[in-house]
Amino acid sequence: MDYFIIAVTxxxxxxxxxxxxxxxxxxxxxxxxxxxxxxxxxxRVFMLQRLDSARAQKVKRKELAAWLERAAAEYRAG
Numbered sequence: 001m002d003y004f005i006i007a008v009t010x011x012x013x014x015x016x017x018x019x020x021x022x023x024x025x026x027x028x029x030x031x032x033x034x035x036x037x038x039x040x041x042x043x044r045v046f047m048l049q050r051l052d053s054a055r056a057q058k059v060k061r062k063e064l065a066a067w068l069e070r071a072a073a074e075y076r077a078g
Contacts, residue, residue: 029051032064032068033047033050033051034047034048036068036069036072043075046075047072050068050071054067054068054071
């Protein structure tokens with residue numbers, strides 16, 4: 001019974017840490033997109049849409065900052 005309790009708590013802890021890691025990555029990506037948008041409410045919506053688009057296109061994490069900066073520049077140009 002002791003081994004079962006240890007296994008269950010270990011698996012629950014690993015799952016929680018994995019879930020927390022994913023949530024923090026998403027929060028950081030969202031914060032990056034919103035920081036590039038500044039105070040303009042329309043640009044904030046646009047940048048969040050671009051972030052969703054980047055996720056759909058599976059843009060790698062290393063390339064995400066540059067990708068979002070290009071999207072922010074497109075907003076200014078458009």
